[in-house]
Amino acid sequence: MLISQILDDAETIRVVARSGGKTRIINGARSVYSLAMEAARTGTGLEGLIERKGYGETVDLDAAYKKGRLVSPINHPDPAHLHLTGTGLTHLGSAATRDSMHKKLSDGEEQLTDSMKMFRMGLEGGKPAKGQIGVQPEWFYKGNGTMAVAPGAALMSPAFAQDAGEEPEIAGIYVIGDDGAPFRVGFTLSNEFSDHVTERVNYLFLAHSKLRNASFGPEILIGDLPADIRGSSRIWRDGKVLWEKPFLSGEANMSHTIANLEHHHFKYSAFRQPGDVHVHMFGTATLSFADGVRTEEGDVFEIEAKDFGLPLRNPLEIEKPVKVAVKAL
Template sequence: MSTTISEYEYRGRRYVSLGTTAPGEPQTLHHVPDGRLLAAVLTDAGPEAVTALTEAADTLTVTAGDPELRPLPPLLPTTGPGTALVSGFLGTHKSKSAAIVAHGDQPPLPKWFFKGLGSWLRTPGQPLVVPAEPVWLIEEAEIVLVYVNDDEGTPHYAGYTFGNDLCDIGLHRIDPGYTPTGKLCDTAISPHLFLGEPPRAATGRVAIERDGATAWEGKFEIGSDSLYFTVEELTERLFSFPALRRPGLVNYVLTGADRSSFHDGFQLTDGDRMVIDVTSHGVALSNPVQYGGVAAAS
């Protein structure tokens, strides 16, 4: 499997960790100054450039799961909220190909959506906040591709991780024009960045916990082999737009889900905990749903 790096904040300093460590086990942290990791990605030297940073860094050992160890979204810049963008594509999987249609002489195109700014990303354990009155929430286990634009605006692929594209599919069912609004829910992302090509397959299970018990669970299978569009088709479409090629921008690209609790008629509610276990890659995301905001005026 690809080299894996993770970023953390510990007692006011940023660190990089290699591989994945189970809670309770010793975890080595490498102090890499802010911005150095992004610069290493832009060299296109591959994982070797990243591991070279850790070899020369000061280290300390902590216990994985230490409450003072705060996981960070991979490669998220610290220079401002507008330096990273979270977006994705709808209906990408072959299992949903019935909804992918041509329009006259125009072949089917990937359907892009805006999800949020990078500062809106949440890591495992943090609540995912949704509007006060959602219609029908849906969790979606997805592969997230990470790209970093250089000073000229050219995107550099950094690697992939996993996320939960929580959204209100109920709005989409009322009217597809409401879909952008339904996407304005918090997004969970794993701190583990895999420094390799997008996986052909990633498999695992989702469990929805309610009042301490499992209320629903199901399997998922995602990856390039499951997609109707190729990864190249998705990203070529995405980066054909100048707005996505702003110099210095980091793009987190959600590539779609195959199934969710919605397809079994299950409805998420306030306080439910979503547990996404990507067993093929040893990665897990666990986040509670939190209703927030202000109820719409009557």
């Protein structure tokens, strides 16, 4: 089952589900967030709760997308309580991309970079035996719900950014129950939009490079994550494909298990605050930047994988420069 959120003609959020070839409004669902919290509070499986509520009228989801009526597939009434985070160096092949950005030479011989060391740690300890805790991954923070961009809306690159590049990823969607327990809603496509030139200057600039918009959706896949996900990432310019490459995800193509990545995020009590929403991105091995692509304003990023319904599309815009001055009180 796939679920998403659209705006009706009265600008009211409607939650819709796709199952068995039909897309229908879920009766009595005010939002995916309220639906997920109800499932957490009642101990009911999300899909079972949806089936109990029943369905209303059918919806043409693709038409709604084209009209700009899709919103992020989950949000929070207070955007400060939605957290955008992620992990890197988690996919087989991803280290080669990252290492090429961080390569150092010493006495004419290539040395093992921090990227390669961390990637190797994941290969050796990212998939622990059941009941065991594996090695922790690279982790980063992207911002709160104010940084989340709806499918179809523009990803805004700051005027000071050195680069504006896509990262096609799978994200886990979570709500925190009233007792502080994390509940997974499902999985979705995401664009973990980053500044790779800034990151390449010095790895310690990674935190700066990640403080950018992110988009996810349009639909959330309820249930287990497929082990072998095969999708495509492309960039459109002036109506033509500028760059295209397949991307792989799922545990068959990763050096960590999803459970291990989830553990090392939610082990922090700050991320177990009742009522919060988490969008946690699991990393990628595919970047147009690694192929020398330089994006421009007006380019459109498109990420798709058949298990996740409609593709995620976002145009690129560049923000105007903003002068910021601190005033003493």
